[in-house]
Amino acid sequence: MHKKLWKTVATTSIAASLLLAGCSSSTNNEASVKGKKTDPNEKIKLTFWDENAGPQRTPIWEELIKRFEEKNPNIDVEYVGLPKDSAKAKYDASIAAEDTPDVGSVQTSWLPEFALRDALLPLDPYFNKWEDKDKINKGAIDFNKEIVADHKLYGIPYTQNLDILWVRPDWFKEKGTKVPETWDDFFTAVKNQTDKANKRYGYTIRGGAGGSFQLQRLMFAYSGEEDYIKNGKSTINSKKNIEFLKKYFGLYKKYTPQSDITNGYKEMIAGFDTGAVAMVQHNIGSYGEHKEALQSDQFQAIPLPKTADGKYVAEGGNTIGISVFKGTKHAEASWKFAAFLNSKDSQSYWNQQVGQIPTNSDVLSEQWIKDSPHIQTAFKVYDDPNTILYKPPFYLPEYRSILDTIVDPGTQAVLSGKMTVEEFLDEWSKAIEDAQKKYDEHFKK
Known part of the structure; x- marks a missing residue:
């Protein structure tokens, strides 16, 4: 189903791919996974930043946070909503001050810069062991790794747009x-x-x-x-x-x-x-x-x-993902929250309310996808064999x-x-x- 859609975010220029191959960032060397293991009895507080807050989307995140906290009573998640037009500047300031959130919604185009600034936690060790890893759009995952200098995974895309x-x-x-x-x-x-x-x-x-x-x-x-x-x-x-x-x-x-x-x-x-x-x-x-x-x-x-x-x-690469910031003291709990947001139920809820395309393949067969004319319009473009994907x-x-x-x-x-x-x-x-x-x-x- 929608094979071209599933490949759209795996596109980058050949020149860029060749340049990136074998390169590593001078400021983002091999990093070990930070943070301590989550004790089920330990009370943990995480901070989550939304890069596109507003009356329409904020309640969606608040509902998902509520669902997560009900399943994980030892973890409290503080929601911080950032207006879309100033979100990048807020993230930049937090990185400079070394006062980043634990988890954040991060636009794909920000990943290369944030990775070079050594602000993000590589998620490869977690993602590779995650039981749902094969359900997430492989093209999106590959694209997010291709565009950063060290080819590591710094964001799990939860939505795709057009x-x-x-x-x-x-x-x-x-x-x-x-x-x-x-x-x-x-x-x-x-x-x-x-x-x-x-x-x-x-x-x-x-x-x-x-x-x-x-x-x-x-x-x-x-x-x-x-x-x-x-x-x-x-x-x-x-x-x-x-x-x-x-x-x-x-x-x-x-x-x-x-x-x-x-x-x-x-x-x-x-x-x-x-x-x-x-x-x-x-x-x-x-x-x-x-x-x-x-x-x-x-x-x-x-x-x-x-x-x-x-x-x-x-x-190509028109996605937004969940990233864990390197400064977190609770890496295990942060990943648990990131994985929850990319689960079938969470992606279905978020994307249905907002009207975008989920990256979790289990959601694509749901009835709301079939009944959404605007989603079908997106599929019409992505499924057209003559569609050009610029990079x-x-x-x-x-x-x-x-x-x-x-x-x-x-x-x-x-x-x-x-x-x-x-x-x-x-x-x-x-x-x-x-x-x-x-x-x-x-x-x-």
């Missing part, structure tokens, strides 16, 4: 607008669905924090590029990406809200859920918010439009900081007219190429 478009099918029906399948359809629909007299816009652009990930997923979906870097050169400033961004950013203020320039995730989703915009690009994980705000016939997940030659493009350079320690410090503010600079699309993409490309050069110099020694 960027899509959420549309208002009722509005499209009212105006007789075609639901987008191609990029021409998309730009036409944005314009047709805009009705400023009734304070409706055809689309909303995420110009605030965190918009960089969504932007590059759109760019690759349009261009069809499979390689992020070719022979040391970034494909970010390709002609097709320039062409796309001129069209895309050209929508701003004419067919999108003026507030888009600073809107983050919450504002963008709120614009869709409150009836201000007809389409929003996000991922299947915002299903929970849409379900609470709208009727079932008022929101629909559709794939990102196909390339000019008719192919879907998706990002972000997660292995570059500077990758995430480039998106946060160059791409996010650069987007705002273009939208405000202070920078051209060409200047923006050239700066982004140069930063990636410089990071690749540093990486090559370090790991080719």
